[in-house]
Amino acid sequence: MVAVGKMGSRLAVLLVIICQLTTLLDAKYPVVLVPGDGGSQFLAKLNKTTGPHEFCRQKTAEYFNLWLNLEELAPYVIDCFVDNMKLLYDNTTRKTRNQVGVDIVIPGFGNTSSVEWLDSSQLSATSYFAPIVEALVKWGYKRGESVRGAPYDFRKAPNEFGPFYNNLTNLIEDTFVRNNNTKVVLLAHSMGNPTTLYYLNHRPQVWKDKYIHSFITISGVWGGAVKPLRLFSAGDNLNVPFVEGINVREEQRSMPSSAFLMPSENFWSANEVLVSQPKRNYTVKDYKAFFTDLGIPDAYLMRQDTENLVKDLTPPGVEIHCLHGINMPTPLQFQFGEGMWPDTQPKVVTGNGDGTVNIRSLLGCLSWQGKQKQKVYHQTFPKAEHTEILSNKDVIAYIKTVVNS
Numbered sequence: 316m317v318a319v320g321k322m323g324s325r326l327a328v329l330l331v332i333i334c335q336l337t338t339l340l341d342a343k344y345p346v347v348l349v350p351g352d353g354g355s356q357f358l359a360k361l362n363k364t365t366g367p368h369e370f371c372r373q374k375t376a377e378y379f380n381l382w383l384n385l386e387e388l389a390p391y392v393i394d395c396f397v398d399n400m401k402l403l404y405d406n407t408t409r410k411t412r413n414q415v416g417v418d419i420v421i422p423g424f425g426n427t428s429s430v431e432w433l434d435s436s437q438l439s440a441t442s443y444f445a446p447i448v449e450a451l452v453k454w455g456y457k458r459g460e461s462v463r464g465a466p467y468d469f470r471k472a473p474n475e476f477g478p479f480y481n482n483l484t485n486l487i488e489d490t491f492v493r494n495n496n497t498k499v500v501l502l503a504h505s506m507g508n509p510t511t512l513y514y515l516n517h518r519p520q521v522w523k524d525k526y527i528h529s530f531i532t533i534s535g536v537w538g539g540a541v542k543p544l545r546l547f548s549a550g551d552n553l554n555v556p557f558v559e560g561i562n563v564r565e566e567q568r569s570m571p572s573s574a575f576l577m578p579s580e581n582f583w584s585a586n587e588v589l590v591s592q593p594k595r596n597y598t599v600k601d602y603k604a605f606f607t608d609l610g611i612p613d614a615y616l617m618r619q620d621t622e623n624l625v626k627d628l629t630p631p632g633v634e635i636h637c638l639h640g641i642n643m644p645t646p647l648q649f650q651f652g653e654g655m656w657p658d659t660q661p662k663v664v665t666g667n668g669d670g671t672v673n674i675r676s677l678l679g680c681l682s683w684q685g686k687q688k689q690k691v692y693h694q695t696f697p698k699a700e701h702t703e704i705l706s707n708k709d710v711i712a713y714i715k716t717v718v719n720s
């Protein structure tokens with residue numbers, strides 16, 4: 316009896332050790348994904364009394380996919396989309412709200428469903444975080460448990476993200492607890508990076524030390540980019556072949572995120588022409604004239620609302636893994652010739668970057684080296700395009716080393 320009891324308790328000790336070892340081997344850091352501009356699905360329900368065309372739906376009984384939904388972008392129908400998607404700006408409160416009669420919800424907060432694929436039908440080639448999530452799942456992660464998404468209203472900027480940031484705090488704390496009190500890896504793309512930086516800048520250091528393992532920044536827009544200036548001037552079809560930039564411009568002009576992502580004065584000098592047209596040149600110092608000449612004074616207010624949110628690049632106070640592409644032709648200047656300003660697509664002068672964000676802005680994360688006690692790692696991926704980088708196998712291999720570290 317005694318011998319067996321001893322055996323039993325030894326066995327129990329051994330089992331506990333094995334369990335602990337297994338937990339150690341399994342000890343992967345849970346991941347929270349923060350998407351960029353355009354990287355969250357939107358559902359809408361309509362109860363409108365007017366619209367741009369007779370054929371635009373004004374009332375719907377149910378929510379339907381507003382973003383991203385290629386059917387919504389078809390010729391003519393796209394005018395209905397723009398009217399539903401655009402924000403209204405109140406120049407007194409300096410806040411935005413949805414179009415009258417349009418109710419928008421962002422589905423799937425806390426799960427990955429709405430950030431893996433943009434088009435919920437998954438018909439188009441709009442995979443987003445899917446390749447990363449699929450890799451994580453292959454390494455033992457569970458959707459909605461150890462890999463989670465934080466979709467948000469990407470039309471807005473951090474000055475209006477209060478409710479989203481509260482949800483993000485709850486999500487991070489919940490993810491920590493659900494994963495046996497394991498610190499969380501934040502992984503953001505594009506505008507998700509300054510969005511997360513602003514958030515981290517406003518969290519107490521003790522909280523970050525407790526809950527955050529590290530922050531993987533992919534294609535970070537740290538100092539803005541020249542490309543958004545086209546959203547305001549000629550409009551940008553964002554490479555959707557059958558869409559004309561000018562047809563989506565009204566919506567793009569209504570988004571504070573477009574203003575938030577404009578080139579920062581800390582990254583561009585007053586002698587670099589960003590946009591030229593026959594009557595004048597615009598530099599980073601000429602935004603007031605730029606918006607006045609375009610006849611959109613509210614957009615200048617939006618720029619003022621957002622230009623200082625992350626301007627100083629205050630260190631995030633967490634370990635950083637800054638990953639981005641290089642050596643892709645990236646808009647550096649837009650040139651409007653005679654008769655082109657502002658409705659005709661400008662000539663594009665390109666420079667180095669990831670195809671969307673200029674190299675100097677992508678490198679903004681380096682300013683934290685030596686300015687915070689946590690490490691700042693940096694790796695570039697030649698010819699990795701701004702969004703395609705999310706399916707780059709070297710990037711996915713890098714992520715594996717961080718989440719398994």
Ligand SMILES: *[C@@H]1O[C@H](CO)[C@@H](O)[C@H](O)[C@H]1NC(C)=O
Nearest residue numbers: 361362363364374375376416
């Ligand atoms: C739709 O809006 C009208 C006001 O324009 C309101 O009276 C009505 O209750 C709304 N219907 C629904 C289903 O919300």
Ligand SMILES: *[C@@H]1O[C@H](CO)[C@@H](O)[C@H](O)[C@H]1NC(C)=O
Nearest residue numbers: 404405406407612613615616
């Ligand atoms: C706000 O908009 C109104 C109406 O468009 C305009 O008259 C007013 O000057 C604007 N105020 C500011 C601060 O731009």
Ligand SMILES: *[C@@H]1O[C@H](CO)[C@@H](O)[C@H](O)[C@H]1NC(C)=O
Nearest residue numbers: 426427428429431458459460
């Ligand atoms: C999360 O999304 C996946 C599909 O992406 C789905 O299978 C799963 O049921 C969702 N989990 C929760 C908790 O909603």
Ligand SMILES: *[C@@H]1O[C@H](CO)[C@@H](O)[C@H](O)[C@H]1NC(C)=O
Nearest residue numbers: 421424466467478479480482
């Ligand atoms: C925050 O979370 C609540 C509850 O899950 C949800 O209803 C709301 O839409 C979320 N808001 C934002 C801005 O994420």
Ligand SMILES: *[C@@H]1O[C@H](CO)[C@@H](O)[C@H](O)[C@H]1NC(C)=O
Nearest residue numbers: 334338341342461493494495
């Ligand atoms: C948490 O730890 C317990 C045992 O300590 C284990 O059974 C469980 O699988 C772990 N959960 C996760 C998500 O790792």
Ligand SMILES: *[C@@H]1O[C@H](CO)[C@@H](O)[C@H](O)[C@H]1NC(C)=O
Nearest residue numbers: 588591592593594595596597
């Ligand atoms: C704009 O700048 C270019 C140099 O970049 C200069 O040649 C041109 O004269 C300027 N145009 C105007 C209207 O100032």
